[in-house]
Amino acid sequence: MLLQGNFSLPFRSPLSLRSPTVHHHPRRFSFAAAQHQYAISDEDLESRGFTLRRTIEDLNLDHLNSVFVAVGFPKRDTDKIKVALEHTDSLLWVEYEKTKRPVAFARATGDGVFNAIIWDVVVDPTFQGIGLGKAVIERVVEELLQKGITNIALYSEPRVLGFYRPLGFVSDPEGIRGMVYSRKKKK
């Protein structure tokens, strides 16, 4: 999916309360007039025990890998994840203060001026549905836009298209189709 050229952050509706999936599930965020018009402000996140982090300092890569695995991504070599993150331009993760563990993550690679691709968008299943995914994507996109990067792409599984669309991403913009060369590694 590609971010629409004429990007504007989507209108935020008040976040409705949803039934938590676990007993200790953090409450859904209430709407607040947010800095940068984010659906959830940094302050709201902090008040719920979530800290936004933009470097890999303090990021436990085994814990991050566990989140990847928990959402169904293949388990990857932690050393390779480290290399990938070192070659990443924009990175954002959300730390849950109580456990000090990453509960949401996204990163973008690119050429630094024109193009970027967003990768590895995940929210720990325990923390899904409370706005963290949107919070992370909004901020990664904003950071890229601040750098003047307006061509922002990502791969979306079909079941997640509805998550990205309200955030400004469109499939096959103007008929342009993505193509991928992929070769499975021999075992």
Ligand SMILES: CC(C)(COP(=O)(O)OP(=O)(O)OC[C@H]1O[C@@H](n2cnc3c(N)ncnc32)[C@H](O)[C@@H]1OP(=O)(O)O)[C@@H](O)C(=O)NCCC(=O)NCCS
């Ligand atoms: C997809 C994912 C990142 C969404 O994160 P999340 O924190 O659960 O989503 P949010 O709570 O921020 O949801 C934001 C909005 O998107 C909607 N939404 C969330 N997941 C959705 C989905 N799969 N399809 C359609 N809409 C979705 C929410 O209802 C919410 O709508 P609202 O703003 O009107 O209330 C998360 O579910 C996840 O990690 N999934 C597994 C990994 C994955 O599929 N990653 C993407 C790879 S392409």
